[in-house]
Amino acid sequence: MNYMNEFRDRRVVLGLAERINELVAGRARPMTFMEVCGTHTMAIYQYGIRSLLPSEVRLISGPGCPVCVTPNGYIDRAIAYSRLHGTIIATFGDMVRVPGSTSSLMEERARGADIRIVYSPLDAVALAGRNPEKRVIFLGVGFETTAPAIAGSIIAASAKGLANYLVLAAHKTIPIPMEILSSDPELSIDGYICPAHVSAIIGADAYRPLAEKRGVPCVVTGFEPTDVMQGVEMLVRQVVEGRSCVEIQYGRVVKWEGNRKAQAVLAEVFSVCDSEWRGIGVIPESGLEISDKYAAFDAEKSIPVKVEVPREHQGCRCGDVLKGKTSPFDCPLFATACTPEAPVGACMVSSEGTCAAAYKYGR
Amino acid sequence: MCLGIPMQVMSINGMDIVAATDGVKREASLMILDEDVQVGDYVIVHAGFAISKLDEREALETLELMRQAFPIEDIK
Numbered sequence: 001m002n003y004m005n006e007f008r009d010r011r012v013v014l015g016l017a018e019r020i021n022e023l024v025a026g027r028a029r030p031m032t033f034m035e036v037c038g039t040h041t042m043a044i045y046q047y048g049i050r051s052l053l054p055s056e057v058r059l060i061s062g063p064g065c066p067v068c069v070t071p072n073g074y075i076d077r078a079i080a081y082s083r084l085h086g087t088i089i090a091t092f093g094d095m096v097r098v099p100g101s102t103s104s105l106m107e108e109r110a111r112g113a114d115i116r117i118v119y120s121p122l123d124a125v126a127l128a129g130r131n132p133e134k135r136v137i138f139l140g141v142g143f144e145t146t147a148p149a150i151a152g153s154i155i156a157a158s159a160k161g162l163a164n165y166l167v168l169a170a171h172k173t174i175p176i177p178m179e180i181l182s183s184d185p186e187l188s189i190d191g192y193i194c195p196a197h198v199s200a201i202i203g204a205d206a207y208r209p210l211a212e213k214r215g216v217p218c219v220v221t222g223f224e225p226t227d228v229m230q231g232v233e234m235l236v237r238q239v240v241e242g243r244s245c246v247e248i249q250y251g252r253v254v255k256w257e258g259n260r261k262a263q264a265v266l267a268e269v270f271s272v273c274d275s276e277w278r279g280i281g282v283i284p285e286s287g288l289e290i291s292d293k294y295a296a297f298d299a300e301k302s303i304p305v306k307v308e309v310p311r312e313h314q315g316c317r318c319g320d321v322l323k324g325k326t327s328p329f330d331c332p333l334f335a336t337a338c339t340p341e342a343p344v345g346a347c348m349v350s351s352e353g354t355c356a357a358a359y360k361y362g363r
Numbered sequence: 364m365c366l367g368i369p370m371q372v373m374s375i376n377g378m379d380i381v382a383a384t385d386g387v388k389r390e391a392s393l394m395i396l397d398e399d400v401q402v403g404d405y406v407i408v409h410a411g412f413a414i415s416k417l418d419e420r421e422a423l424e425t426l427e428l429m430r431q432a433f434p435i436e437d438i439k
Contacts, residue, residue, distance in 0.1 A: 003405055149409065262395040
């Protein structure tokens with residue numbers, strides 16, 4: 001068992017699609033399920049899941065792409081840091097082409113800035129160790145799957161006594177925005193396809209308030225096509241049977257209590273704060289900032305820099321796409337002024353962006 | 364971004380492991396994993412960290428449930 005191929009069985013996908021068809025046959029009102037994870041966005045488009053579902057079941061994408069929900073001001077600040085003498089910017093790959101207000105990290109690199117793409121924040125820590133005369137600033141963007149890794153990198157840098165590794169943290173947490181969107185009458189969400197690896201960290205119990213107090217079915221679902229189909233089937237079943245609870249489809253990875261050690265590492269390094277989400281605005285207690293104990297590793301607290309006033313791009317509908325109110329295809333810029341090669345907004349350029357997925361797989 | 368994928372533990376050296384999938388080998392840290400691992404176990408590796416161990420029993424149960432959706436011979 002390699003845990004991938006077994007979960008890509010086409011016969012299972014078709015069999016589950018058939019069961020979903022039977023469950024919804026004859027229902028008057030369609031049901032809408034939202035996913036809030038960039039990898040689910042991509043998987044659903046890539047595997048053509050929508051084409052297998054009856055019209056009574058609608059899947060919409062929410063704010064699941066951490067790069068996309070981070071406002072322009074963050075990129076502008078990263079760009080300002082990249083222009084400082086003796087500074088290396090270390091980042092995950094898809095941040096490099098995201099447009100800021102007037103430039104992007106890729107454009108800055110062409111102008112001579114030292115910007116390195118890394119797979120792991122630990123690579124950035126190693127970079128700091130090898131370049132003691134420079135400072136390395138890691139761009140910490142991501143939800144609860146990634147935040148513990150960044151926390152781990154700060155603890156590792158601290159253990160090594162490094163004074164030149166810093167993080168520009170913009171981490172966000174997903175359960176509170178899910179609650180906010182669930183009470184939006186324009187969306188009328190009937191259930192959530194809950195993220196797979198965020199849930200591996202925070203645990204399926206994190207969605208209990210949503211399911212039990214707000215009556216929104218939640219199914220923690222894996223990424224393979226059979227996982228997505230089974231997750232949708234479990235949601236349909238809850239709606240049809242009038243239940244609303246949390247269920248785990250992705251049982252081989254996700255536990256009810258989550259990963260206690262990762263949670264402890266998160267709590268050690270980060271504190272909860274208010275956070276601004278592109279398209280939604282400031283959501284209280286939905287972000288993570290570096291705690292006072294680790295302030296020396298916090299780029300924003302330690303390195304003063306002048307940042308331009310952030311500007312959003314005219315006509316960009318990323319905000320509405322991220323809330324699930326606009327489909328990429330309904331954005332006037334989609335595939336015309338905004339393409340993966342020349343993106344206007346983050347949703348088109350991030351590897352987890354809804355528009356990028358639609359452009360690549362949905363046309 | 365940096366999708367977490369199942370990888371098999373090939374070797375363990377203190378808090379670090381070497382894991383592999385499809386012939387690709389990668390180092391990963393056990394720093395944020397809350398379970399013990401042995402060589403041969405599968406873990407989800409994300410951004411250079413193991414974040415969860417795969418539970419074979421649960422995986423088999425999930426596959427069993429999925430395959431109940433249909434008798435194989437009925438699929439054209």
